[in-house]
Each structure stands twice: as C-alpha cells, then as structure tokens.
Amino acid sequence: MPVLPPGLTQESFDKALDEFRAAIGAQWVFTSEADRASYLDPFDIGDQHDHASAAALAPADVEDCRKILAIANRYKVPLWPVSMGKNFAYGTAAPEMRGSVILDLKRMNRILEIDEQMGTAIVEPGVSFFDFKAELDRRGSRLWMSGPAHSWGSVIGNALEHGVGYTPYGQHAEQICGMEVLLADGTLVRTGLGALEGTREWQAYRWPFGPALDGMFTQSNFAIVTKMGLWLMPEPEGMAGVSIRVPRKDDFRALVDTLRPLRMTDTINAPYTIANGWRQITGGRVRSQVWDGPGAIPQARMEELLAERGDGWWSVIFNLFDSPAGLDLRLDKIRRAFDQGLPGATIDVRRWQQGEPQEPWMRQEVSLAPLGAVDWGGSPGGHSDLGPIVAPLGGRAEQVYEIIERRFLEYGKDPWVGIFGISSRALVFVADMYFTRTDAEETARCRALFRQLCADMQAIGVGLYRTHLRFMDDAAAMHAWGDHALPRLNDRIKAALDPNGILAPGKQGIGSWNSREGTDR
Amino acid sequence: MRRSVLGLMGLAVILAIAMPAAVRSSERAERSPQELFAARCAYCHEAGGWGTRVLARRMPEGEAQLRQRTSLPPALTTLVVRRGIGAMPPFTPTELSDEELQALAQWLAEEARPRR
Structure with missing residues (x-):
C-alpha cells in the first residue's frame, strides 16, 4: 500500500520523486515495497507500519544532500536522515513520522582522517564501527575505538544518539570535537574551530570563541551532520x-x-x-x-x-x-x-x-x-x-x-x-x-x-x-519545568532553522507542530 | 626521480587517507557473492555466529549454519534479507543492491546440497 508524506497528494509526491531521481540518479531513489520494507523497524513495539517511510534516498555526498534539501523544501517532503540505520530498540532506520522519506547516508562512508599524533579522527555518517575498527587495524594504529554493544551502527550515529561504550572514552557524545552540518536551507557550517580557514585545531578544542554548538546537533533535527571529529584513546599500557x-x-x-x-x-x-x-x-x-x-x-x-x-x-x-x-x-x-x-x-x-x-x-x-x-x-x-x-x-x-x-x-x-x-x-x-x-x-x-x-x-x-520513536513525545513532555520552556525553545530553534519542518519532524518531540494528519502517534 | 617517487608516495598517502571505509556503493557491483557473504553475512552466519546460534534453536541438526543447508531457495534468501526474520534485521538496498542480493541468493542456493 502506498505511503505518502503528510499533506502531499500522490501527484505532487510523484513530481518530487522525479526531481529527486534527476538530482541524484534514479538508482538511488528507492520506492518499491520491498525496498521500503527494509527501512521498517524490525523490533517495533507495535505495528511497524505506523512508522513506514514513503521512499528512501541515498545521496553520494554533501552536494547530493543539498539538491535533496532544495527539492524537499519546495514540495514540503519530510526527510528522516539515518547514517547506518541500526538504532536497534530505538527505531532502527524508521522515521518518527509515517510518510517521511528516509535520507540514507550510508554512501557517505569515508574515514577522512585518523591523526595518530593528536588521537583524533574525522568520519562521515556511513562509517560503521566494523569499518572503523578494520581501518584502525589496517593502519596498525595505536589508537583504540570505543564501540557500543553492537558494531553494526554508525560511529557518528551512535555519538549523536548519546551512545555508550566501555573504555574511558565510553561516553561517545563527549568525544565529539567539531562537526560539519548541513542546515535545511542548504547552508554548510563547520562548528567550533572548523570555522577558521586553514585551521589545524578543529579537533583539538571543544570550546571555541562563542557558543559551543556541537551538542545542539546531537539527538536533534536541526541539521544533517555530514562530518564529525572525534577523540580516540591511545592504546593503554x-x-x-x-x-x-x-x-x-x-x-x-x-x-x-x-x-x-x-x-x-x-x-x-x-x-x-x-x-x-x-x-x-x-x-x-x-x-x-x-x-x-x-x-x-x-x-x-x-x-x-x-x-x-x-x-x-x-x-x-x-x-x-x-x-x-x-x-x-x-x-x-x-x-x-x-x-x-x-x-x-x-x-x-x-x-x-x-x-x-x-x-x-x-x-x-x-x-x-x-x-x-x-x-x-x-x-x-x-x-x-x-x-x-x-x-x-x-x-x-x-x-x-x-x-x-x-x-x-x-x-x-x-x-x-x-x-x-x-x-x-x-x-x-x-x-x-x-x-x-x-x-x-x-x-x-x-x-x-x-x-x-x-x-x-x-x-x-x-x-x-x-527512547524508541514511539515515545519521543512522551519523553519530551516530561521536561515540563517553566511551562515546558525547554521543549518550546527547541521548537523555536527548529522553526528558525527549518521553517518548512522538513528535517526529521518529531525527532525527540521537536517540530511536532508540523502536519500530523494521517499519522499514528 | 627522487621527486617523482616522493610524489607517488604523497599521492599514496592522500589516497589512503581519502579511501572509503567500505567500498563505495557505486562500485559494489564488482564484488563477488563470496565477498558479499564474507562482508555482510559471515559474521553472524558462520560457525559460532549469533545467527547460527539462534537458528540452532529451531533448525534441524546441521542446518543452522547457512552454508551447510541442504536447501536454500533464492526467493527465501531475498525475502528474508529485505524484510528480516526473527532476530535478524533487514538489509537495505544501500547495503546490498538488488543485483548483488540476487547473485548472493543464487550462490547460496548452489552451495546448499542435499546430504547423502
């Protein structure tokens, strides 16, 4: 049964899909029932079709993402970015809002840098813990990875979701140092010291001049994280x-x-x-x-x-x-x-x-x-x-x-x-x-x-x-101090950065003001 | 001469740094079914893997390991890979393209042999 983004007719969605195909290549636009089934959450705590996607798109790079954003803004197509899409028990690759289009970032899978002297790395979203460990081993690196309980997931995705490992670097969000993020309007931003041309310190220090924004892009829907800097632990004695x-x-x-x-x-x-x-x-x-x-x-x-x-x-x-x-x-x-x-x-x-x-x-x-x-x-x-x-x-x-x-x-x-x-x-x-x-x-x-x-x-x-997708709003609503001032601030930031609400509406309960008709919460 | 050798070394370093962690999706068609099995399936479905251990709970003796099946129809493999089954999550078309999945399923079917 076809699934449509909320508020879109079949005709307008078909037009958007045609534009996505022209932008990134037809082979990277997935609409068949079997393909969409592969993005369902296999471990959902209810009917997995409550969180079915309307299609999936697999961009090769930031430029592809930009083209997708422009089209999504024009047609008001909600996108659900996933890196490896293995967020097991929390939703896997499925979107919070039924009818969202999956933005599958697995093709963006480069390990851009492993700096042995500084103990840092820069990776793209499609790098799994399997890939990252293999690359460290291949290089004979003296740096250790801090992995979560299962290694299928994305290094970036796990850190963004505040995942945990078992080394001194086991609080993965705390190892983030510098990001490249793509805003809904197509603006590409490097956070922290990455904002300086020719910097050597992007991954060196987390507290730049001005607000430290990395945390704002974790467990949020304010941007697509296209690169992340991370600290790695030197091999212990x-x-x-x-x-x-x-x-x-x-x-x-x-x-x-x-x-x-x-x-x-x-x-x-x-x-x-x-x-x-x-x-x-x-x-x-x-x-x-x-x-x-x-x-x-x-x-x-x-x-x-x-x-x-x-x-x-x-x-x-x-x-x-x-x-x-x-x-x-x-x-x-x-x-x-x-x-x-x-x-x-x-x-x-x-x-x-x-x-x-x-x-x-x-x-x-x-x-x-x-x-x-x-x-x-x-x-x-x-x-x-x-x-x-x-x-x-x-x-x-x-x-x-x-x-x-x-x-x-x-x-x-x-x-x-x-x-x-x-x-x-x-x-x-x-x-x-x-x-x-x-x-x-x-x-x-x-x-x-x-x-x-x-x-x-x-x-x-x-x-x-x-939490799992099903409980995003429940968990967000628990933050009630000051008449829900914090969730309301999140919504205000969301409205400013993504006025059409195209990036992961409903993630962490943020942007739930976007059209909900036809969705089962 | 020395400069060109250094230049090549420099290029090699740059290539090594820029090399994707996994093979780029657009190049995947070159991978053989054996390579795909090793990359995507073997970790769980060879001896001692979690898939093999879970399957041992419900498959006849000797059939838990995929490559030791006496029969494994390609249609079953393609269905299970895209939809998942039991504790196994599905694989998306960015992990295995339709063509790769078909080739893998066919190879697994050929590996499966009735026991004498």
Whole structure:
C-alpha cells in the first residue's frame, strides 16, 4: 500500500520523486515495497507500519544532500536522515513520522582522517564501527575505538544518539570535537574551530570563541551532520577486567554508594555495568528454557538460577585502563572500598598488558552479541528500553530501581535491568522490556508499561536518555519545568532553522507542530 | 626521480587517507557473492555466529549454519534479507543492491546440497 508524506497528494509526491531521481540518479531513489520494507523497524513495539517511510534516498555526498534539501523544501517532503540505520530498540532506520522519506547516508562512508599524533579522527555518517575498527587495524594504529554493544551502527550515529561504550572514552557524545552540518536551507557550517580557514585545531578544542554548538546537533533535527571529529584513546599500557558479585538484593544502595566515589575520583576510569538478577540469567538462553509460567520469573526461581551459576543478585563489571603499576594502585583502592562498604562482595580480576593477545573480556573486538538476546521472550522477539538518568546516590538509585521492578512485575514482565555508570556523576538505567512482536496484547502491555514508567519517573524528576520513536513525545513532555520552556525553545530553534519542518519532524518531540494528519502517534 | 617517487608516495598517502571505509556503493557491483557473504553475512552466519546460534534453536541438526543447508531457495534468501526474520534485521538496498542480493541468493542456493 502506498505511503505518502503528510499533506502531499500522490501527484505532487510523484513530481518530487522525479526531481529527486534527476538530482541524484534514479538508482538511488528507492520506492518499491520491498525496498521500503527494509527501512521498517524490525523490533517495533507495535505495528511497524505506523512508522513506514514513503521512499528512501541515498545521496553520494554533501552536494547530493543539498539538491535533496532544495527539492524537499519546495514540495514540503519530510526527510528522516539515518547514517547506518541500526538504532536497534530505538527505531532502527524508521522515521518518527509515517510518510517521511528516509535520507540514507550510508554512501557517505569515508574515514577522512585518523591523526595518530593528536588521537583524533574525522568520519562521515556511513562509517560503521566494523569499518572503523578494520581501518584502525589496517593502519596498525595505536589508537583504540570505543564501540557500543553492537558494531553494526554508525560511529557518528551512535555519538549523536548519546551512545555508550566501555573504555574511558565510553561516553561517545563527549568525544565529539567539531562537526560539519548541513542546515535545511542548504547552508554548510563547520562548528567550533572548523570555522577558521586553514585551521589545524578543529579537533583539538571543544570550546571555541562563542557558543559551543556541537551538542545542539546531537539527538536533534536541526541539521544533517555530514562530518564529525572525534577523540580516540591511545592504546593503554595495560588493562584489568573486574567482575564483582554482590549476593543480596538489598545490597543495592551500598553498592551504588561504594562505586560512586571510585568513579568520581576516576579510580574506575571507564563505565561500569551493574546487572540485576533477571539480566544476568539470560546467558544465551531463551526464557522458556528457565521458566514457563505466567508473569515475570518469580524471585524464588531467580535465586535458584543465580545459585546454579554461582552468581549474586547483582553483578558489576568494568575495565580499568592504566600501566601495570597504576592498575595495582587502582585495584588496591577498589578492594579497600569494598572491604569497607560491601564486605560480602566477591571481586575477580583479569589482567592484560601491551603486547599480549587481546581477550573477549576487553571488549575491543567488534560484536553483534545483543542480537542474541532479542528472542529472550519468544520469537520473533523485540525489546524496548526505558533509560532513566539517575544520580549515583544509593537512596536515589534504589528509589528508581524499586519503581521499575514493581511496575515490571505488575505488568507481568521480567524486570531486566542494567545500570550503567556512564560518567562520574550519572547512572543510566536500561530497563529492557522484551516481547514477542506478533503478540498484540503483549506489545500493547509493554507500551502501557513504558508510559506508566514515564509518568512515574516524571513524578520524581527523572528524565530519559533516549527512547524508541514511539515515545519521543512522551519523553519530551516530561521536561515540563517553566511551562515546558525547554521543549518550546527547541521548537523555536527548529522553526528558525527549518521553517518548512522538513528535517526529521518529531525527532525527540521537536517540530511536532508540523502536519500530523494521517499519522499514528 | 627522487621527486617523482616522493610524489607517488604523497599521492599514496592522500589516497589512503581519502579511501572509503567500505567500498563505495557505486562500485559494489564488482564484488563477488563470496565477498558479499564474507562482508555482510559471515559474521553472524558462520560457525559460532549469533545467527547460527539462534537458528540452532529451531533448525534441524546441521542446518543452522547457512552454508551447510541442504536447501536454500533464492526467493527465501531475498525475502528474508529485505524484510528480516526473527532476530535478524533487514538489509537495505544501500547495503546490498538488488543485483548483488540476487547473485548472493543464487550462490547460496548452489552451495546448499542435499546430504547423502
């Protein structure tokens, strides 16, 4: 069934498509049902056709993008830029607004620079983590990539979406240093020191003369990011892989309070991951292998499963990066902190030093491991993740965890929770709701659970770090302080930069004032 | 002479820096089905890959690995690649063109052989 951009007739859309074909070549304009199907979100938490695209366009370069923008402005065609389009659990390549046209940037896939001396790189949107790692390896680079859990995605896309990795450079948006962005009117801008002709410092410093704009183009729809500068970590002299087992469920508060000062002082110098019981017992299995009853897997069964594995209710894993002597000091400090704060915990350590072969625990290899968990609740599976940002204070973290667990159990879902110590002063909870995609009752229940938790989180002043397309407006609406002053400011910026609302309307709830008729929110 | 060698070296450095991370889409038609399989499929669908491990849950013994199938009709491969199936996400035409997908599906069908 044809899908049209909101407000356009078939006739006017056909004319726009003809102009797109003339501009970038007919072979790069995709309109067939099969081609459009490949841009649907396979893991949507509902009918994936609610977010169907009307077509897809694949520009070769910035000039192609400019031509596309001019046509889109003329016909009021909404464009949804994607880099690799692998934003799994958050929408994959699908647009927020049904009937948008995908702007697929995969052909813009050059690694423009890797500067070994400065530890920086400049990449285009179509560079995946697979590509980037291969290029670093090919060059014999002494710089390391910080990759997320799955490597299929785009280096740029992941940083723009505030993705996370497992090295000291693991908060990927913080490694951004300088961008080239294309505004809706076709103006090409280089941010920061890239605005100086002949600069050597574009990737050197994030705080230029005047406002630092890079952050404004992350998780937004104010421009198309066509190039990004990034900082890369020099290969460390050594690493230690630390795993900590914490036996009792009510140790959570003490665990968070023990970890906070260690992370804040950079003793733990990379993000850590806390997993609750439900998250730990997955281990490559599917749910029916461990529990067949209704509702969430009961606490008693969970304790049996954890005991079989020799695990505690909580596990913590992280890697440390330093010289061998530096690692000794860090580990000593960590052991002393746990002896004092959480003496029941068990700490295991593995070590690596430069020159030795790398091992899987170091997480330096590319991976698609998360795809192995998709079918946890039944095939064809999917999941959607609630990601509250929480201060690493024991009481606060416990408050949020208890709400999440209680609501998941109430809605009959396994409270599958990971908690990421992504920075010195913030935890991001990732509460995954796994579902069978073909089960309409279950997906509806998960959507209701997600919205219930948005209300719960807003009630205690907690916001989200990222959401699936379906919940963009819900998450944006949580920012209600000052009569929604911040979302309203975003809309004002959007209106100024993109008056026709052609760039990703609805992303992060921004530009939702554009025509919504015929769309299912 | 020395200058031209240096010039060539300079050119090589520039080419290396400007070289795309992946082969440019417009050049992809030159890739063989074997190369496409290695680039796009093998990571999940060879021994030990996540695709193989997930398929082992529902395929007969020995059939989880794609290249060990006894039968793999091209129409099934093209459908699954464009639409995804189970835990496998779809591939867009910018990752595999229709022509590449057809050639890959045909090659996989030929690789599949009934066991004796």
